Structures are given as structure tokens and as C-alpha cells.
Amino acid sequence: MALDLAILTIGDELLSGEISDTNTRRIAGHLASRGWRIAEARTVADRNADIAQALITMAGERDAVIVTGGLGPTEDDRTARAAAEAFALRLTPSNEALVQIRAYFEERGRVMAPANEKQALLPKGTEVLPNSCGTAPGFSLNYGDTLFYFLPGVPIEMETMLLEQVLPRVQQKFPKAAALRERHIRIFGLSEPKVEELLTSRPMPPGIELGFGVDYPLVIVKLRGSDEALLDRMAANVERLLARFVAARGDQSPAAYMGELLRGKGKRLALAESCTGGLIAQMITDAPGASDYFIGAAVTYHNKAKQAWLGVPPELLDTHGAVSAPCAEAMALGMLRTSGADLALAVTGIAGPDGGSEEKPVGTVFIALACRGGDPVRVQQFEFGGDRHKVRRMTAHMAIDWVRQNLLQS
Amino acid sequence: MALDLAILTIGDELLSGEISDTNTRRIAGHLASRGWRIAEARTVADRNADIAQALITMAGERDAVIVTGGLGPTEDDRTARAAAEAFALRLTPSNEALVQIRAYFEERGRVMAPANEKQALLPKGTEVLPNSCGTAPGFSLNYGDTLFYFLPGVPIEMETMLLEQVLPRVQQKFPKAAALRERHIRIFGLSEPKVEELLTSRPMPPGIELGFGVDYPLVIVKLRGSDEALLDRMAANVERLLARFVAARGDQSPAAYMGELLRGKGKRLALAESCTGGLIAQMITDAPGASDYFIGAAVTYHNKAKQAWLGVPPELLDTHGAVSAPCAEAMALGMLRTSGADLALAVTGIAGPDGGSEEKPVGTVFIALACRGGDPVRVQQFEFGGDRHKVRRMTAHMAIDWVRQNLLQS
Structure with a gap:
């Protein structure tokens, strides 16, 4: 039996262009890793009628629905009221919920605001789900054959309660729910059609489903099946076939995989970033424990910083400009010298929207990699397409790819 | 008449936990800025039956539906086929679409892969929507009273076509669709209930709706109405009332607003980042034109970098540790000296999950701000809650807040 699950996220801010819904990805990740299929995700605004209509439609259609958002203390938090309306239940103060909210404030030595009492008003007969890191308790109820779990929208609270209470x-x-597992392999440097062409030339064995996704500029190869050993074998096959294009495995980021390689070789990296403005450093330090292999970065946005911190000669900047192969090389060598790192990577370019010229249009980027031991510095010019965001992202991934390639070859 | 719009995003990767759907936010932002209401957003997987069912349900319920994803060349791109099934139309090769795809490859001197021919298979009788920056043409069709617009899922292609073709x-x-406008004000340093309490003590005039949202750690105040002048007056009122907590207006980021203040005062900023690892620099350089006021950052992740680049004395690190007020102060002063900036900001802390101790638990952060002209360095210790991601984000926003406060007072 395959479980049929759905997610409902609630909030005006998700439909006004202000913020992206990230809860769906978090929930889906935890469900998918248990082999449960998410059939649909829906988002509605903070309106009683819209919330109630979505709840009623989803009841009956799905085995279980995870609902997030609208449990806060303010007037536009309306989920409990809408659920009561949808399922014709009375909204009553839950003593159990009130005790939990009070305890939350007391433990932190804070005074509970009167507005927080509203958070204890729940549809009658529901089960209260404790919230260990926030004020909003969740709740669960059955309607027909469908289980509903209501969680707050704050990601950290939602995720903690999902893991502790809901799953x-x-x-x-559903003890016998079929467990479909997934293996993911992240690819850099090949287009999605090219990856598909390479992989579909060798058919997968029965029981393994092949899928593709894009997280720009990465292509994600997805293998799905219930036989874990077979999945591992097929994932290893894919990695062998795509070899040097494998940027990361599983849900690891390319920066974290690069970090693992650095740690394994006992090498340390330093960066000189210009157009990426700290993005590469941020991606690297997003991984816990990066201090084992990452010395640091000089984000030399201004030319004066390139001179002062990296020793790039002013004449070089006058002659060639900051966006040039000689400047990228000087940045990398300057960083190698000043940091004591084993590898020093430098990027300089024009991310746009301004600053481009006919000779050096927006998207022109130079990457340089210098290694301790006297090998010649590797430098290359690129012309990346897209807007500022895309150019910066592509540059960061290409730079990380260079370090990975270097480590795999050395 | 208020338009009733919906968004349907299609893709396994949106329901497997791999990536967050960002297209909904982009589309919703463009629609909301025109005063159109988005009633719901839905996500389904790459399965013909699921896509077709969602299309049929949404037809009749909404005035217009914008659909993204599943128009690519690979086998799991199934939107055109599912739309043909849903609306009982034949799937036929569109000559117009084929010409556009061919032209895309020819203009770039590339050879069209056979797989791309599939992208010209469209439901019969649809209007082709040209794609100026990718291979997948979109299409539109009516079903009953509902207009459907099908766009590719790649954000840059989707957004370009939305603006050029769909809107x-x-x-x-719908020339007479009522235009509801919004004003947003981003607040840092007050909780959502506190912001609501402050604002609801003075009732809004009729025709203005007040809403709230959270983009951690920011609270977003939203004013909605159709009278632009009244909206502007009320937004100015909110800004006066919340004064120093206003982190940014409209859809500007706090880092961009801080940059505007720096530019206005002709001052330049430099950073010394440790636990945030480049995040603050990345947020600042995300804004085009940041080179006017941002010199650069030293991401001194390793203690050696703190010594070498910022001149933090090794004895200081031995005595107080890298996560300490003296170290934050020395980092800020070192950066002020080496960068020639007017303001130098330093952060050092323990983002976790490892590295905490009883004396300095995870979340302990020191921020220091040094200014040219000899004012004493401002230093403060914080204990932020949450995981690595949350600690880094809170630290970055607090640091940007410090610079903003300094500029508003000086």
C-alpha cells in the first residue's frame, strides 16, 4: 500500500510574492526519505473560507494531510477557527494547550501576553501536539478516513514538531506503508538532456525508476525504488558513468562534498572573491565543521581591497582592469601567499546589471586557482548568461567544481 | 471585479524535498503588484493523471491559472500531454513552436538535439507563447471561462515569459480588474505580537487592510488597499510609529536599505566576518551597485586569518578566545585600519552545531562596530537561539541593524 499524503500551507505572505514557501520542501524531504509519496501541495491565504474549502476538498482524497501556518497569536492567524468551521466542530479553550503555552513562557522567565491565550482555542475533540520550541501548540484530528495534522508555520517549530509528534x-x-527510497546524485557541467541521454542508453533494471531535476546550475539524477541494495548499486553505476561531473551525492551540497575531499587530503583552502561578494565563502561555511579545511576569504569588492589585502599591483589594475586574467591570477597568488593555504581560488567578473562593456559584457568572469608547490596557476575566462543572481550562482558552482577537480586529480 | 487567479507548479522535485518552489513567489509578486489576488497555489508531481486532475479542478473555479514546469525535452516533462488529456485535445506538432525552437539553437550556433523536437508537441488549437531565453515555448488555452497559461519551470525563462507574454x-x-495595491514595511527587533499590538492601538481608516508576515528574523507589516495616496500616508504613519525598527521598505532588503543610507552619507563599509562566513558580505553584494559603498570583507574563519589579515594578537586569542568581546573589537579595529573604510563591522561567534561550551553555548555571538574618527568601539554579546542557519541569519541581520542605527544617528 502506498500512502497518499498532501501538504497544505497557509499564509497571505506565501501568495503575495513576499516569501517563498520553504516548509513544503522540508516536510516533503522528511516524508520522501521514509518512502511516502506526496501527491500534492497547496497554499491558500489567511481567509477562513479558503482554508475551510481546501480542508474539505483534501479530506477524503488523501490518507493524511499536514497543515502549516496560521496558529500564531495575531488576528490574521485563522487556521484553528477555519478547521472548526470546515469540520463543524466547536472552537473551545483547551486547558492542555493553555498549560503548555504558560509553561513555555515560565521556563523562559517571560510574561505571557494576553494575545497568546487565543492560541489555546482549538476545535473540540482534537489531540493537542506539544510544541517544544515555540508558543503555538499544534493539533490533530480525523475527518472521515483522513488524518489532519496542524503545525505552526515557523520553520524550526514546524520541523521539530513534524519529527517529534507527526511522523x-x-x-x-500506517505500519505497512510501502517504503520507496531515493538516491540523488548532483551533476555539474552537463545539461539535463545530455545527462538523460547518457543514462537512458543503459536501461535501469525493473524496480528502479529514473528521474531528473534541475537546481540551477546543477542537474539532479534521482533513482527511486524499494530495494536499498539495488538502489545503492545503481547509484554507484550512475556515479561511475558520470564520473567527473558528479558534484555531490545525496542531499549534500557541492561545497560540502568539496570540503569532505579537502578534509580527506588534509588540505586547506582560501578564497579571493570579487563579483561573488562572499557567496562562495557562505556556501562553504554553510557546512558545519568547515573550519577544518577553510581558512577564510578576502571579499575584495573594491579595487583598493585587491591592492591592500592581496597585493595586486595598481599598474596591473590600470593596464588590464580588475576583470582580467592577470588580475584573477594575482588575486589567487596573493591569497596563497597571505593565507598559508594549500589551494587559493580567486574569482573576478561582472555580475551586472551594470558595469558591462562591449569588450567585457555582463557575465564575463575570470576564475584562477593557485596551488602550493609551484604548479602554474590555472586561469580561465567565462561568459555566463542570465541575470546578476544567475551569474553569481554559476560562478560559485564553477569555482567549487575547479577545486573538486583539482583534488580528484592530485 | 476582483480577479481570481491561481498558480499550478509541476515537478517531482518540488514534492521530494529537493528544492523549494520559488516560482510561486515570483509569479505572486508580479500579480500582487498589479493588485490581482492569488486565491491558491498548488503543486503536483510529474504524473499525467495528477496534472490532468489539478487542471480540471482549477478550470471553472478560477478566472486564470498560470502553470509552470514540465515543458522540457526529457521524458518526465509531461505537462503538454496531460493538458491535452485533461481538456480532450489532440497532441499535435506545432510548426510555429518548432520554428521557434530551431531559431533558438541557430542563433546560438548550436545543434538542436532530437529530444527538443518533443517540445513542439502541443495540444491542438493552443496559442504558442514565444520563449526568448530558452528552448521550451509556452502555450495558452481557454477551457470554459478559465484562461490557462503554460510556462517552463526554469525561473528566468518563466519570469521573462510571464512579463512579456502572460501579463x-x-x-x-480583464481591463477593469480592481487594482488592490500593497505597501510593505520590514521590521527588525520587535516580535510579531508586539508589532501588531503597537499598530492595532490606532485603527486603520476604512479601505486599508492591515496584515503581518514573518521572514525570520524580520516581521513584515502589510497594508492593502486601492487608494494609492492613502496607502502612502498610512505607510508613512507606520514608519513614524515604528521608527528605528524599520529595517527596509517595500521589497528592498535591509542590506540594500543600509547601502542606500551609506551612499547618501558618502560613507564606506568593510566587514570582518567569522561565524557568518561571508553571509553578510553576500547579502550586501546581492544589491547591484554595492561597490559604491562596500569595500570588502575579510572572512577570517580560521584564527590564523584573524591574526594575519586583521592583526588580532595571538596573546589575545590565547587569553580570551576567538569568540570574545576583545577579539570582536580587535577584528573591527584591524579592519578599519587595513581597509580605509569609514565603518568597520566585525562578528565572531559559535553557529553550531559543534563548538559550544557551558560558558559559551552555541548561539553566543559578539558584534563590534568601529568608526573612523575615534569614537569608542561598540561591542556587545548576544545569545541567539535556534540552529546553525538561524544563528547565522540572526547575526547577519543584527549586524546590518547596527550599521543602519549608526547611520541614522550620525
Whole structure:
């Protein structure tokens, strides 16, 4: 039996262009890793009628629905009221919920605001789901054959309650749910059609489904099946076939995989970033423990910083400009010298929207990699397409790819 | 008449936990800025039956539906086929679409792969929507009273086509759609209940709706109405009332607003980042034109870098540790000296998950701000809650807040 699950996220801010919904990805990730299929995700605004209509439609259609958002203390948090309306239940103060909210404030030595009492008003007969890191308790109820779990929208609270409260309950309710597992391999340097062409030339064995996704500029190869050993074998096959284009495995980031290689070789990296403005350093330090292999970065946005911190000669900047192969090389060598790193990577370019010229249009980027031991500095010019955001992202991934390639070859 | 719009995003990767859907936010932003209401957003996987069912349900319920994803060349791109099934139309090769795809490759001197021919297979009788920056043409069709617009899922292609092709068509179809406008004010340093309490003590005039949102750690105040002048007056009122907590207006980021203040005062900023690892620099350089006021950053992740680049004395590190007030102060002063900036900001802390101790738990952060002219360095210790991601984000926003406060007072 394959479980049929759905996600409902609630909030005006998700439909006004202000913020992206990230809860769906978080929830879906935890469900998918248990082999459960998410059939749909829906978002509605903070309106009683819209919330109630979505709840009623989803009841009956799905085995379980995880709902997030609208449990806060303010007037536009309306999920509990809408659920009561949808399922014709009375909204009543829950003593259990009130005790939990009070305890939350007391433990932190804070005074509970009167507005927080509203968070204890829940549809009658629901089960209260404790919230260990926030004020909003969740709740769960059945309607027909469908289980509903209501969680707050704050990602950290939602995720903690999903793991502590919801998943164990779902697992208990559906002990025999078929477990489809996934393996992911992240590819850099090949287009999606090219990856598909390479992989579909060798058919997958029965029981393994092949899928593709794009997280620009990465292509994600997805293998799905229930036989873990077979999945591992097929993932290893894919990695052998695509070899040097494999940027990361599983849900690791390319920066974290690069970090693992650096740690394995006992080498340390330093950066000189111009057009990426700290993005590469941020991607690297997003991984816990990066201090083992990452010395640091000089974000030399201004030319004066390139001179002062990296020793790039002013004449070089006058002659060739900051966006040039000689400047990238001087940045990398300057960083190698000043940091004591084993590898020093430098990027300089024009991310746009301004600053481009006929000779050096927006998207022109130079990457340089210098290594301790006297090998010649590797330098290359690129012309990346797209807007500022895309140019910066592509540059960062290309730079990380260079370090990975270097480590795999050395 | 208020237009009733919906968004449907298609893709396995959106329901597997791999990536967050960002297209909904982009589309919603463009629609909301024109005063159009988005009633719901839905996501389904790459399965013909699921796509077709969602299309049929949404037809009749909404005035217009914008669909993204599943128009690529690979086997798991199934939107055109599913739309043909849903609306009982034949799938036929569109000569117009084929000409556009061919032209895309020819203009770039590339050879068209056979797989790309599939992208010209469209439901019979649809209007082709040209794609100026990718291979996948979009298409539009009517079903009953509902207009459907199908766009590729790649954000840059989707957004370009939305602006060039879809919005002018919607505007033409519904010339009298009521235009609800929004004003947003981003708040840092007050909780959502506190912001609501401050604002609801003075009721809004009729015709203005007040809403709230959270983009951690920011609270977003939203004013909605159709009278632009009244909206501007009320937004100015909110800004006066919340004064120093206003981190940014409209869809500007706090880092961009801080940059505007720096530019206005002719001052330049430099950073010394440790635990944030480049995040603050990345946020600042995300804004085009940041080179006017941003000199650069030293991401001194390793203690050696703190010594070498910022002149932090090794004895200081031995005595107080890198996560300490003296170290933050020395980092800021070192950066002020070496960069020639007017303001130098330093952060050092423990983002976790490892590295905490009883004395300095995870979340301990020191921020220091040094100014040219001899004012004493401002230093403060914080204990931020949450995981690595949250600690880094909170630290970055607090640091940017410090610079903003300094500029508003000086």
C-alpha cells in the first residue's frame, strides 16, 4: 500500500510574492526519505473560507494531510477557527494547550501576553501536539478516513514538531506503508538532456525508476525504488558513468562534498572573491565543521581591497582592469601567499546589471586557482548568461567544481 | 471585479524535498503588484493523471491559472500531454513552436538535439507563447471561462515569459480588474505580537487592510488597499510609529536599505566576518551597485586569518578566545585600519552545531562596530537561539541593524 499524503500551507505572505514557501520542501524531504509519496501541495491565504474549502476538498482524497501556518497569536492567524468551521466542530479553550503555552513562557522567565491565550482555542475533540520550541501548540484530528495534522508555520517549530509528534503517529497508523527510497546524485557541467541521454542508453533494471531535476546550475539524477541494495548499486553505476561531473551525492551540497575531499587530503583552502561578494565563502561555511579545511576569504569588492589585502599591483589594475586574467591570477597568488593555504581560488567578473562593456559584457568572469608547490596557476575566462543572481550562482558552482577537480586529480 | 487567479507548479522535485518552489513567489509578486489576488497555489508531481486532475479542478473555479514546469525535452516533462488529456485535445506538432525552437539553437550556433523536437508537441488549437531565453515555448488555452497559461519551470525563462507574454494578455482580457495595491514595511527587533499590538492601538481608516508576515528574523507589516495616496500616508504613519525598527521598505532588503543610507552619507563599509562566513558580505553584494559603498570583507574563519589579515594578537586569542568581546573589537579595529573604510563591522561567534561550551553555548555571538574618527568601539554579546542557519541569519541581520542605527544617528 502506498500512502497518499498532501501538504497544505497557509499564509497571505506565501501568495503575495513576499516569501517563498520553504516548509513544503522540508516536510516533503522528511516524508520522501521514509518512502511516502506526496501527491500534492497547496497554499491558500489567511481567509477562513479558503482554508475551510481546501480542508474539505483534501479530506477524503488523501490518507493524511499536514497543515502549516496560521496558529500564531495575531488576528490574521485563522487556521484553528477555519478547521472548526470546515469540520463543524466547536472552537473551545483547551486547558492542555493553555498549560503548555504558560509553561513555555515560565521556563523562559517571560510574561505571557494576553494575545497568546487565543492560541489555546482549538476545535473540540482534537489531540493537542506539544510544541517544544515555540508558543503555538499544534493539533490533530480525523475527518472521515483522513488524518489532519496542524503545525505552526515557523520553520524550526514546524520541523521539530513534524519529527517529534507527526511522523511517529503516521508511522503507527500506517505500519505497512510501502517504503520507496531515493538516491540523488548532483551533476555539474552537463545539461539535463545530455545527462538523460547518457543514462537512458543503459536501461535501469525493473524496480528502479529514473528521474531528473534541475537546481540551477546543477542537474539532479534521482533513482527511486524499494530495494536499498539495488538502489545503492545503481547509484554507484550512475556515479561511475558520470564520473567527473558528479558534484555531490545525496542531499549534500557541492561545497560540502568539496570540503569532505579537502578534509580527506588534509588540505586547506582560501578564497579571493570579487563579483561573488562572499557567496562562495557562505556556501562553504554553510557546512558545519568547515573550519577544518577553510581558512577564510578576502571579499575584495573594491579595487583598493585587491591592492591592500592581496597585493595586486595598481599598474596591473590600470593596464588590464580588475576583470582580467592577470588580475584573477594575482588575486589567487596573493591569497596563497597571505593565507598559508594549500589551494587559493580567486574569482573576478561582472555580475551586472551594470558595469558591462562591449569588450567585457555582463557575465564575463575570470576564475584562477593557485596551488602550493609551484604548479602554474590555472586561469580561465567565462561568459555566463542570465541575470546578476544567475551569474553569481554559476560562478560559485564553477569555482567549487575547479577545486573538486583539482583534488580528484592530485 | 476582483480577479481570481491561481498558480499550478509541476515537478517531482518540488514534492521530494529537493528544492523549494520559488516560482510561486515570483509569479505572486508580479500579480500582487498589479493588485490581482492569488486565491491558491498548488503543486503536483510529474504524473499525467495528477496534472490532468489539478487542471480540471482549477478550470471553472478560477478566472486564470498560470502553470509552470514540465515543458522540457526529457521524458518526465509531461505537462503538454496531460493538458491535452485533461481538456480532450489532440497532441499535435506545432510548426510555429518548432520554428521557434530551431531559431533558438541557430542563433546560438548550436545543434538542436532530437529530444527538443518533443517540445513542439502541443495540444491542438493552443496559442504558442514565444520563449526568448530558452528552448521550451509556452502555450495558452481557454477551457470554459478559465484562461490557462503554460510556462517552463526554469525561473528566468518563466519570469521573462510571464512579463512579456502572460501579463499583457491577462490585462487585456480583464481591463477593469480592481487594482488592490500593497505597501510593505520590514521590521527588525520587535516580535510579531508586539508589532501588531503597537499598530492595532490606532485603527486603520476604512479601505486599508492591515496584515503581518514573518521572514525570520524580520516581521513584515502589510497594508492593502486601492487608494494609492492613502496607502502612502498610512505607510508613512507606520514608519513614524515604528521608527528605528524599520529595517527596509517595500521589497528592498535591509542590506540594500543600509547601502542606500551609506551612499547618501558618502560613507564606506568593510566587514570582518567569522561565524557568518561571508553571509553578510553576500547579502550586501546581492544589491547591484554595492561597490559604491562596500569595500570588502575579510572572512577570517580560521584564527590564523584573524591574526594575519586583521592583526588580532595571538596573546589575545590565547587569553580570551576567538569568540570574545576583545577579539570582536580587535577584528573591527584591524579592519578599519587595513581597509580605509569609514565603518568597520566585525562578528565572531559559535553557529553550531559543534563548538559550544557551558560558558559559551552555541548561539553566543559578539558584534563590534568601529568608526573612523575615534569614537569608542561598540561591542556587545548576544545569545541567539535556534540552529546553525538561524544563528547565522540572526547575526547577519543584527549586524546590518547596527550599521543602519549608526547611520541614522550620525
